[in-house]
Structure formats: structure tokens, C-alpha cells
Amino acid sequence: xxxxxxxxxxxxxxxxxxxxxxxxxxxxxxxxxxxxxxxxxxxxxxxxxxxxxxxxxxxxxxxxxxxxxxxxxxxxxxxxxxxxxxxxxxxxxxxxxxxxxxxxxxxxxxxxxxxxxxxxxxxxxxxxxxxxxxxxxxxxxxxxxxxxxxxxxxxxxxxxxxxxxxxxxxxxxxxxxxxxxxxxxxxxxxxxxxxxxxxxxxxxxxxxxxxxxxxxxxxxxxxxxxxxxxxxxxxxxxxxxxxxxxxxxxxxxxxxxxxxxxxxxxxxxxxxxxxxxxxxxxxxxxxxxxxxxxxxxxxxxxxxxxxxxxxxxxxxxxxxxxxxxxxxxxxxxxxxxxxxxxxxxxxxxxxxxxxxxxxxxxxxxxxxxxxxxxxxxxxxxxxxxxxxxxxxxxxxxxxxxxxxxxxxxxxxxxxxxxxxxxxxxxxxxxxxxxxxxxxxxxxxxxxxxxxxxxxxxx
Numbered sequence: 001x002x003x004x005x006x007x008x009x010x011x012x013x014x015x016x017x018x019x020x021x022x023x024x025x026x027x028x029x030x031x032x033x034x035x036x037x038x039x040x041x042x043x044x045x046x047x048x049x050x051x052x053x054x055x056x057x058x059x060x061x062x063x064x065x066x067x068x069x070x071x072x073x074x075x076x077x078x079x080x081x082x083x084x085x086x087x088x089x090x091x092x093x094x095x096x097x098x099x100x101x102x103x104x105x106x107x108x109x110x111x112x113x114x115x116x117x118x119x120x121x122x123x124x125x126x127x128x129x130x131x132x133x134x135x136x137x138x139x140x141x142x143x144x145x146x147x148x149x150x151x152x153x154x155x156x157x158x159x160x161x162x163x164x165x166x167x168x169x170x171x172x173x174x175x176x177x178x179x180x181x182x183x184x185x186x187x188x189x190x191x192x193x194x195x196x197x198x199x200x201x202x203x204x205x206x207x208x209x210x211x212x213x214x215x216x217x218x219x220x221x222x223x224x225x226x227x228x229x230x231x232x233x234x235x236x237x238x239x240x241x242x243x244x245x246x247x248x249x250x251x252x253x254x255x256x257x258x259x260x261x262x263x264x265x266x267x268x269x270x271x272x273x274x275x276x277x278x279x280x281x282x283x284x285x286x287x288x289x290x291x292x293x294x295x296x297x298x299x300x301x302x303x304x305x306x307x308x309x310x311x312x313x314x315x316x317x318x319x320x321x322x323x324x325x326x327x328x329x330x331x332x333x334x335x336x337x338x339x340x341x342x343x344x345x346x347x348x349x350x351x352x353x354x355x356x357x358x359x360x361x362x363x364x365x366x367x368x369x370x371x372x373x374x375x376x377x378x379x380x381x382x383x384x385x386x387x388x389x390x391x392x393x394x395x396x397x398x399x400x401x402x403x404x405x406x407x408x409x410x411x412x413x414x415x416x417x418x419x420x421x422x423x424x425x426x427x428x429x430x431x432x433x434x435x436x437x438x439x440x441x442x443x444x445x446x447x448x449x450x451x452x453x454x455x456x457x458x
Contacts, residue, residue, distance in 0.1 A: 007321035011298045014156055019294030021160035024167040026287050028203070031171050032196040033283050035178045037276070037349045043178075043192035045118070045272045046125035048279040050193060052261035053112045053126070054133050057105050058140060060254030061098040065091055065144045067246030069297075070304045070383050071238075072152035077308025085224030088149040088215075089232035090239050094246070095141035102141070106134040116265040122272075125193050132197035139204035146211045151297050152304065155220065162210055166203040173199035248388035252379065252395045259399035259436065263429045266408060274426050277357025280348045281430075285368060288333060292373035295326045296380035303384035316452045319381040323374065323445065330373035334366040341365070361430050368434040374441030378448045385451055394443040403436020404429075 029051060036043045068091040075084045109130050113123045147159045177195030180188050191198065215226045264282065268275040299322030306315040337344060341362040345355050379391050410428025 003317060004321050004324065007318050008325055010302055010318065011295060011322055011325070014151075014154060014298035014301055015294045017156035017160040018151070018297045019291055021156065021163035022290045022293055023287070024160075024163040026283075026290055027167050028170050028200065030283055030287065031174055032178075032193075033279060034348060035174055036193055036196065037280075037351070037354070039178055039190070039192055041272050041276060041351075042121060043125060044276050044279065045268065046122050046129060047193045047196065048264050048275050049112075049116050049118055049122065049268055050126040050129040050133075050197075051279075052264040053109055053130060054106065056254065056258045056261050057102050058137065059257040060250050061095075061102050061141055062144045063250030063253030064098060064243070064246035065095045065141055065250075066148045067091075067242045067249055068145055068148040069152045069300065070386055071241060071245065072149055073301055073304030073384065074308035074386075076153050077305035081223045082225055084153065085221075085226060086232055086235065087238060087242075088145060088224070088226075090235055090242060091145035091148065092142055092231055093234045094239060094242055095145050096138065099138040099141050102137050103134050106130045106137065112265060115262075116268040118268050122268075128194045129197050132194055132201060136197070136201035136204040139201075139208040143204065143208045143211060146208075146215070151301055153224075154301060154305070156297070158214060158218075158220075162207045162214075165210070166207050169206060170199055170203050173202055245383070245386055245388055248392040249383055252388065252392045255392070255395040255399050256375075256440075259395075259404045260433060262404055263407060263426075263433065266411065267426050267429060269412075270425055273353050273357050276351075276354045277359075278361065278426055280345060280354065280358040281361040281365075283348075284337070284344060284362070285365060285372075288337060288365075288369050289372055289376075291333065292326045292330055292376050295322060295329075295373075296376045298322075299326075299377060300380035300384040303381050307384065315384075319384070319448060320452065322381065323377045323448070326373045326377045327370060330370045334369040337369075338362065338366045357426070360427055363427075364430045364434045368430070368437060371434060371437035371441045375437055375444050378441065378444035382444065382448055382451065387447075387451065390447055391444055394440055394447070398440035398443060399433075399436045401436075402439055403433045406432035406435065 032047060032051075033044070036047050068087055072084050072087045075087065107130070109127060113126060118126065143162075150156060150159045174196055177188065177191050177198050178193075179195075180190035215221050260282070264275060264278055267278045299318060302318045303315045303322075306312070306318060342355075342359065345358050345362070348358075349355065382388070382391055407429035410432055411425055
């Protein structure tokens with residue numbers, strides 16, 4: 001027990017700023033969901049589909065950029081400071097290159113709209129929403145590099161402060177742009193879901209500009225060589241290292257996220273009310289996920305630094321104890337939210353039809369959240385060991401195969417009508433997703449145990 005307490009004391013100082021910061025980021029979408037839900041059901045349906053598409057694009061690219069965390073973390077543990085600083089420059093080049101790919105998808109979302117089979121009215125709003133988010137994408141990916149770097153060097157509070165500041169800007173900006181406003185001769189019409197995207201673009205670019213100033217002027221970053229002007233020239237060896245680790249990392253994150261976000265696209269076929277109910281349940285689960293995500297970031301940082309310092313015993317201890325602690329906390333949190341699910345959904349909307357659509361989905365929330373915590377911790381610790389390809393395969397089989405594929409079969413298969421109501425429609429997707437996450441958590445935990453056994457002294 002004392003060893004677990006020691007691990008917890010190391011993880012907590014790094015985890016809580018990440019948790020607060022990520023909660024602030026998630027609050028961006030929560031604010032949008034709450035405001036748009038009170039604006040119109042049409043815009044809420046567009047937000048559900050559009051955010052699913054953008055999340056799939058951004059998170060996949062973000063996963064590649066975040067390869068900087070395990071790379072810079074091991075270099076920081078080895079005290080190779082100039083190389084740590086250069087890794088951020090190279091990650092910035094990588095982020096800019098990936099932004100070009102992301103823009104193509106956001107400006108031409110026809111394949112996603114075809115899959116979702118939304119009405120022309122919803123489709124038009126989704127297109128405008130995604131194109132406005134295209135303005136935000138380059139800044140969001142560059143800020144991701146900044147975030148990953150600060151995580152690697154145990155400075156998450158610098159990121160947290162900017163994320164909280166972004167939240168303070170996001171709320172009034174979204175409120176004004178969604179509902180419209182007039183200020184003297186300036187007349188801005190109600191923009192609905194598109195207003196959410198405009199507010200997000202404003203926040204992302206503001207955060208990035210402040211982050212650049214912080215890197216240049218904060219004495220903490222002086223030893224990393226950020227006082228000089230401009231980006232370093234691209235370095236092939238570092239970029240190859242980032243890409244080699246980042247591509248399977250990004251693919252894993254993309255599989256995980258698309259396995260969930262494509263649920264919204266498929267559920268949209270069932271109508272506006274089911275997809276609106278799914279949007280509320282998805283937002284709630286995403287908010288809960290911020291806690292294990294923060295623990296995973298902190299644990300991965302400590303493991304990477306320990307590996308860089310060649311302290312393999314500490315790396316094993318922190319990795320395994322981090323997983324145990326995350327599962328225990330997720331079990332308790334899942335139980336509390338499941339018990340209060342009716343009251344929680346009432347905070348989102350007063351629309352009885354949307355609440356009725358969302359409430360049954362939360363029946364799987366408890367298992368879903370515990371499994372999500374387990375797979376996240378195991379995956380992040382494996383990335384600290386620079387192991388990403390095998391987890392990618394596990395994700396594909398468990399989340400795409402069992403989760404998304406199983407959910408589609410339950411909801412739209414030939415025998416769907418013969419299934420009990422608790423396994424039909426949106427419920428079919430949620431039950432299969434919970435099973436897929438459970439399989440992923442088990443597979444990744446077994447892989448982590450094998451890595452620890454390999455590094456144990458003989």
C-alpha cells in the first residue's frame with residue numbers, strides 16, 4: 001500500500017492541472033451543446049454530426065503530434081535539454097503539415113454526410129460548421145505540440161492556465177454568435193452551430209499567440225533554447241522519429257474516437273431526437289473521461305522520464321500502480337453518475353423527448369467508463385515505452401470490430417427487430433461500444449504486463 005501511495009503522490013501533482021485544463025477544453029463543447037440545445041433541434045443535430053466529423057479529424061492528427069510527449073519525456077529524463085527544445089520545433093513542422101491534410105477533409109465532408117444520411121437542411125449547416133472549424137485547425141494542432149511538450153517536461157500548469165483562459169473567452173463568444181447580437185451599427189444574425197465554430201477559432205488562435213509569448217519570455221524555457229527567433233529548420237531524423245511513433249499513436253486515437261463518433265453518424269439515421277439524445281450522453285461520458293485522461297498523461301510522463309533516466313523499476317511501478325488507481329477511481333465515479341443519471345441529464349435540457357432518448361443510453365455508462373479508464377492508462381504507458389503499433393492492432397479489432405461493427409449489426413442487422421428493446425437502435429451501439437472498450441482494456445493491460453516482465457531483472 002505504501003508503494004501505491006508513493007506512486008499516487010508522484011502522479012497527482014501532474015494529473016490535477018491536466019484534469020482541470022482538459023475539463024476546461026471539454027467545457028467548450030459542453031457550452032456549445034447547452035446553448036445550441038436551447039436554440040434549435042436542427043442546429044443540435046448539425047452540431048452532433050459536425051462535431052463527430054471534426055473530432056475524428058482533429059483527434060487523429062492530434063495523436064500524431066502528441067508523439068512529442070514520449071519523445072521529449074525520455075530526452076528530458078536523460079537531461080538532454082537542447083534536444084528537448086528542438087523536439088518542439090520539429091513537432092510544430094509536423095503539426096503544420098498535418099493541418100493541410102485536415103483542411104481537405106473539413107472543406108469536403110461529403111463522404112461523412114453520405115454515411116450519416118442527414119437531411120439537406122442539417123447537411124448544409126454541417127458544411128458551414130466544418131469549414132469554419134478549418135480556420136481553427138492549424139492553431140489547434142500547433143497548440144497541441146505546445147501542450148505535449150509541457151506535459152513531457154512536467155509543466156502542465158502552463159497549459160492549464162491558457163485552457164482556462166480560453167474557456168473564459170469561449171462562453172461569451174459562443175453565446176453571442178449562436179443567438180446573434182447587435183452592437184450599434186454592427187448586426188450579427190443568429191448563427192446557431194456555425195457560431196460555435198467561429199468562437200472556437202477565436203479561442204484557438206488566441207491561445208496559440210499567448211503560448212508563443214510564454215515560450216519566448218518565461219525563464220523556465222530558457223535552457224531549451226526558445227529565446228531565438230523563428231522555428232528551427234526541419235530535421236529529418238527527429239521528424240522520422242516523431243512520425244514513426246506518432247502515426248500508430250494517431251491511428252490508435254483515431255480508431256478509438258471514430259469508433260465512438262461514428263456512432264453519432266450512424267445514429268443520425270434514426271432521426272434528430274435519437275442523435276440529440278446520443279449527443280447528451282456522449283458529452284457526459286466525454287466529461288467523465290477527462291479524469292482518467294489526466295491520470296494517463298501524468299503517468300505516461302513519469303514513466304517516460306524514468307525510462308530516460310534508465311530507472312526501469314520506477315517505470316514499472318508507476319505504470320502498474322497508475323493503472324490500478326485509475327480503475328478504482330473510475331469505478332466509484334461511474335457508480336455515482338449512474339445513480340444520478342436522471343438528475344444529470346436534466347442539467348442539459350428540459351426537452352422531455354431528448355431526455356427520454358438519452359436516459360436508456362446511460363445504462364451502459366458504468367462499464368463503459370471503467371473500461372475506458374483501463375484502456376487509456378495502459379495505452380499511454382505503452383506509448384511512454386515507445387510501443388504504439390501493437391496497441392493500434394488491438395484497438396482496431398476491439399473498437400472497430402467488436403464495438404462499431406457489433407453496434408451496427410445490433411442496430412441495423414437483419415435480425416435487429418428480433419432483439420430485445422435494450423439492444424436495439426442507439427442502445428445497440430452503446431452496448432457494443434462498452435464491450436469493445438472492455439476487450440481493448442484487457443488486451444492492452446496484458447501487453448503492458450508483458451512489457452514489464454520483459455524489463456524485469458532476471
